[in-house]
Amino acid sequence: MRLRTGFGAASTGLLLLAGVVIGVNGAAASEGVVASATGSGGARVQNDELRIITFSAIKDADGIVKGALVFMNKFTEVTSHVDVNCLNIGHDADGNVAVLGGVITKSNVAIEGLTGVVAVQDRGAGANEPRDRITGSLAVGSNVTCNDFNPDPSALPLSDLDTGDIRVEG
Numbered sequence: 001m002r003l004r005t006g007f008g009a010a011s012t013g014l015l016l017l018a019g020v021v022i023g024v025n026g027a028a029a030s031e032g033v034v035a036s037a038t039g040s041g042g043a044r045v046q047n048d049e050l051r052i053i054t055f056s057a058i059k060d061a062d063g064i065v066k067g068a069l070v071f072m073n074k075f076t077e078v079t080s081h082v083d084v085n086c087l088n089i090g091h092d093a094d095g096n097v098a099v100l101g102g103v104i105t106k107s108n109v110a111i112e113g114l115t116g117v118v119a120v121q122d123r124g125a126g127a128n129e130p131r132d133r134i135t136g137s138l139a140v141g142s143n144v145t146c147n148d149f150n151p152d153p154s155a156l157p158l159s160d161l162d163t164g165d166i167r168v169e170g
Contacts, residue, residue, distance in 0.1 A: 034170055035059040035089045037067075037098035037120060041164015045136030049075035051159075053118065053134050057084040057100050059170065069100055071118060071138040080138055081106040082116040089170040090151025094130070095123035096168035097153050101139075101146030117146050119156045122168040132166040133158035 040054035052074065057067025067084030084102040091097070101117035117140075121133040136159050139149075149156070 032061045033058050034061050035087055035098075036170060037087060037089070037100060037122075037166070037168045039120060039122075039132070039164060039166030041132065041134065041161040041166065043134050043136070043159040043161050045159045047075075049073070049136075051134065051136055053120070053164075055084070055100060055118075055120070057087045057098075059087045065102075067100065067102070069102070069116070069118065071116065073137070078109050079107065080104050080109075080111065080116055080140075082138075086117075086146035087170075088146045088149065088151050089168060090153075092153055094153060095121050095132075096170075097121045097151040097156070098168040099146040099149045099151045099156075101144070101149075104140070111140050114140050114142055115144050116140055117144060117149060119149065119151065119158065120166045120168065121153055121156075121158055122166045125165070125167075131160040131162075132164070133160055134166070135159070 036058045038056040042052045052072040055069035059065045065087045069082040072079045082102045083105050084100050086101040088099040099119045104111050104116045116138045119135045123130045
């Protein structure tokens with residue numbers, strides 16, 4: 001696991017939350033899981049703006065997806081919690097990509113009830129592997145699911161993580 005440091009207390013709290021979310025879903029997920037995406041981290045995107053994410057989602061053999069996601073935009077101070085019900089996995093030479101989405105259940109702006117979608121890329125584990133990546137924003141809409149987004153990294157605006165680790169399987 002490649003962890004980088006430097007974002008302080010806000011990211012530490014989210015990383016701890018990620019451990020709880022991942023632990024809960026990991027315990028529930030045993031046999032029958034066909035895809036999963038877990039992780040947390042921070043990335044600096046356009047104009048050096050910090051984004052922090054923590055998430056865990058599983059898809060079972062029946063296609064049912066369960067999970068949770070927290071996305072924080074430190075520039076705008078917007079934090080959104082998403083009840084993940086959609087997981088779309090793609091693959092390329094650079095790694096596995098997951099597009100996750102679901103209903104925004106809590107936010108400090110008026111977007112509850114809308115759909116939130118993000119993309120993440122697992123580019124391997126280890127100090128010599130390239131950094132994992134995330135999208136720089138939470139896509140929000142009312143008539144959208146993660147299946148509306150192609151999990152092709154060349155079609156997604158992904159930014160390298162400065163800290164954290166992402167795992168995508170399936």
